[in-house]
Amino acid sequence: MTILDGKKISQKIKDEIKQEVELLRQNSILPALAVILVGDNPASKTYVTNKTKACESCGIKSILYELNEETTQSELLALINTLNYDDSIDGILVQLPLPKHINKDIIIQSINSNKDVDGFHPSNVGFLHSDIKGSFLPxxxxxxxxxxxxxxxxxxxxxxxxxxxxxxxxxxxxxxxxxxxxxxxxxxxxxxxxxxxxxxxxxxxxxxxxxxxxxxxxxxxxxxxxxxxxxxxxxxxxxxxxxxxxxxxxxxxxxxxxxxxPMTIAMLLKNTIKSAKNRLKQG
Missing domain, CATH: 3.40.50.720 (NAD(P)-binding Rossmann-like Domain)
Structure with a gap:
């Protein structure tokens, strides 16, 4: 029996990402991930902390937006819209679950599919199920x-x-x-x-x-x-x-x-780098 060691494999991926980040920096691109946390769910806070630490360890800029439980859906959509048009942001992640008064489907669809590093946007889901390469995978x-x-x-x-x-x-x-x-x-x-x-x-x-x-x-x-x-x-x-x-x-x-x-977080970083590379191509 062989243990599938996600810690070991994810570290290899992170080491590769560090090198890619350095190359992007040499081309004046600083990969950046915006993470939005609504409410004070303890598990969500832990996940967000782990993601932030992983970004920092690889040289990816992590920007955390902590919103209170009473944040309205309109307020959250406004923040996402601002990030969608911010050229310095490569990835947008809204930590789930959201408070009950916010419709997660509407929120997921509001994220620019080119910054959807979670791979949840219907466009990216459609590419996956059609086996069309190039989209962000969950x-x-x-x-x-x-x-x-x-x-x-x-x-x-x-x-x-x-x-x-x-x-x-x-x-x-x-x-x-x-x-x-x-x-x-x-x-x-x-x-x-x-x-x-x-x-x-x-x-x-x-x-x-x-x-x-x-x-x-x-x-x-x-x-x-x-x-x-x-x-x-x-x-x-x-x-x-x-x-x-x-x-x-x-x-x-x-x-x-x-x-x-550990593999889940490594793929989040990989998707963020992929988005940053797309920004470099477009620039």
Missing amino acids: CTPAGIIELLRAYDIKLSGLNAVVIGASNIVGKPMAAMLLNEGATVSICHLQTKDLSLYTKEAELIVCAAGCVNLLKADMVKEGVIVVDVGINKVNGVLVGDVDFQNVSKKASFISPVPGGVG
């Missing part, structure tokens, strides 16, 4: 693809199961695996017999947000398992997979923490 599934490639795992022809059908992970993950030539089944918490699918899978990506959802008796020997789950049990961070027992049957498996999380 960071978590893109990070998973990079992680699997780093371990020379060939996806073409694999029988893959994605557990979870969110717009952030499950759906784009399935699309990326299809684009790589895998045969893909999408399952979720309403799937009647999950093991019917997982027992035949050569690759399982588990992103349902449910502790110990995937157990050892649900997988076959040699399976590749990627755990996207982030759950807290008695203050300890755990995934969706019964790691201790599933790892005994897996050929490759990602841990929580230290697997997918």
Whole structure:
């Protein structure tokens, strides 16, 4: 069994990004990411802090806009509109979830698709599902693809199961695996017999947000398992997979923490650099 070490692979990507940042600086381009945090959700604050630190470690300018819980949708849209027209900003990230009085779909659509480094704008989603290169890919599934490639795992022809059908992970993950030539089944918490699918899978990506959802008796020997789950049990961070027992049957498996999380942030940085390069071309 081999651990899919997201920390190690993400560091390699960050080292490459540092070099790209230096080249961009030599051409008078300072890559910049604007991060908008609305409210005081503790988990969101942690994520934003991690993203800010990652930017700084690679030489990317990070600008944080902290707005209070009472911020109106109109006020948030006005800020996004200002950033859309700011030529010094390469990426705009609105940390989710948003307060209930703000419609996240309207907010996502308001971001300039050329600065949508999260890869959530309908235009970028459409490019992904049409397998048209050049768009921004959602960071978590893109990070998973990079992680699997780093371990020379060939996806073409694999029988893959994605557990979870969110717009952030499950759906784009399935699309990326299809684009790589895998045969893909999408399952979720309403799937009647999950093991019917997982027992035949050569690759399982588990992103349902449910502790110990995937157990050892649900997988076959040699399976590749990627755990996207982030759950807290008695203050300890755990995934969706019964790691201790599933790892005994897996050929490759990602841990929580230290697997997918670092790769997600690395892809955010990569998307920001991609946007900065586009600015250089246009300049």
